[in-house]
Amino acid sequence: MFSHPSSIYVHLPWCRSKCPYCDFNSHVLNDESRLNAYTKLITKDIENEAKKFKKSKLKTIFIGGGTPNLFGPINIAKIFDSININFHIEADCEITMEINPDSIKKTKLIEYRSVGINRLSIGAQSFNEKLLKSIGRDHSPKHIESVFKAANEVKFESINIDLMFGLPNQSRVMAKNDIKKIIDLSPEHISYYQLTIEPNTKFFYDKPNGLPSSDKQNLIQEDCLNLLEKAGYERYEISAFSKKNFECKHNLNYWKFGDYIAVGAGAHGKYRLTNDDMIRYQNASNPNIYMKNIISNKSSHKEKLLSNSDKIFEFMLNNLRLMSGFSIAHFESATGLKYDAIEKKLSELNNLNLIKYYPSGYWKPTALGFKFLDNLQCEFLKV
Numbered sequence: 143m144f145s146h147p148s149s150i151y152v153h154l155p156w157c158r159s160k161c162p163y164c165d166f167n168s169h170v171l172n173d174e175s176r177l178n179a180y181t182k183l184i185t186k187d188i189e190n191e192a193k194k195f196k197k198s199k200l201k202t203i204f205i206g207g208g209t210p211n212l213f214g215p216i217n218i219a220k221i222f223d224s225i226n227i228n229f230h231i232e233a234d235c236e237i238t239m240e241i242n243p244d245s246i247k248k249t250k251l252i253e254y255r256s257v258g259i260n261r262l263s264i265g266a267q268s269f270n271e272k273l274l275k276s277i278g279r280d281h282s283p284k285h286i287e288s289v290f291k292a293a294n295e296v297k298f299e300s301i302n303i304d305l306m307f308g309l310p311n312q313s314r315v316m317a318k319n320d321i322k323k324i325i326d327l328s329p330e331h332i333s334y335y336q337l338t339i340e341p342n343t344k345f346f347y348d349k350p351n352g353l354p355s356s357d358k359q360n361l362i363q364e365d366c367l368n369l370l371e372k373a374g375y376e377r378y379e380i381s382a383f384s385k386k387n388f389e390c391k392h393n394l395n396y397w398k399f400g401d402y403i404a405v406g407a408g409a410h411g412k413y414r415l416t417n418d419d420m421i422r423y424q425n426a427s428n429p430n431i432y433m434k435n436i437i438s439n440k441s442s443h444k445e446k447l448l449s450n451s452d453k454i455f456e457f458m459l460n461n462l463r464l465m466s467g468f469s470i471a472h473f474e475s476a477t478g479l480k481y482d483a484i485e486k487k488l489s490e491l492n493n494l495n496l497i498k499y500y501p502s503g504y505w506k507p508t509a510l511g512f513k514f515l516d517n518l519q520c521e522f523l524k525v
């Protein structure tokens with residue numbers, strides 16, 4: 143009756159403080175005892191999901207937040223054991239955990255590694271002390287370097303570093319220095335995001351001074367692309383760069399509009415029914431409500447049946463981020479729709495030089511299309 147997603151996302155929603163630009167589902171941790179209680183309940187959530195998706199063979203597990211390393215190795219082990227008992231985990235499963243670099247000790251990393259985490263994602267954001275302060279981050283460049291060094295010694299199979307650009311008063315030279323620093327460290331994967339001011343964030347109501355103009359941001363991005371390319375990184379998604387064969391499999395599944403299971407406060411998942419109906423579901427965002435729902439055996443899901451228009455828009459929202467674009471066969475298998483549904487729109491956008499069909503059989507945004515990706519994606523709202 144259901145599809146059998148091969149990915150699971152686990153959301154751990156707490157942080158030490160709330161960064162002024164953050165619009166993730168993250169909450170300030172005021173009471174450490176909640177970590178144990180939440181761990182217990184999330185294992186119940188995993189059991190509930192496994193009843194529905196018991197045949198799932200997991201190829202990727204992603205523990206994100208929030209700041210997942212607020213949860214010690216014992217709690218992460220309990221979550222991992224629960225996934226292991228309730229699902230089949232493939233031998234080469236990519237198992238990622240996000241961490242924040244402030245004063246995390248090597249011994250803790252050793253324990254996470256022995257629990258089964260094989261990919262680490264470090265939220266560095268910048269190597270410039272002043273810039274880190276300007277975006278409210280508590281860690282220092284030294285913390286990032288020492289965590290990275292320790293993670294390398296512990297031999298995680300792959301390490302990602304998150305970096306941001308377009309920070310208040312960031313010059314081109316500062317941005318280049320960040321990229322040079324990251325190239326020196328040589329992680330397998332780099333996520334490079336532009337700071338955007340989102341509603342419901344502190345920065346939205348109290349905009350920081352000195353945000354770089356869009357022209358400057360474009361130059362910063364060009365510099366970055368050149369440096370990363372020269373250093374052997376391939377840009378495979380609009381914000382993701384990797385060494386060969388180190389693409390993030392979990393995120394690729396999202397970007398290819400695959401199915402995935404979600405557990406934890408605010409986490410959302412997606413699955414299909416045999417007739418190609420597609421369901422998106424989301425847990426209660428507020429950790430208190432999420433926990434109460436699980437305790438009282440109330441479904442913490444809100445479900446939505448995707449319309450054909452939803453499917454097209456969501457497919458494009460994700461697939462157009464990929465440098466490789468998408469094939470017609472993939473569109474049809476991922477959405478259950480016929481190519482006719484998008485043919486006219488693609489031809490219109492092709493005439494505007496925003497998207498192009500390549501002899502390899504793939505539709506990809508042009509350079510102009512990537513530059514105005516938001517607008518290009520929105521064009522598929524009207525299909």
Ligand code: SF4
Nearest residue numbers: 157160161164168208
């Ligand atoms: S550490 Fe990450 S998740 Fe937590 S508040 Fe800052 S940006 Fe948000």
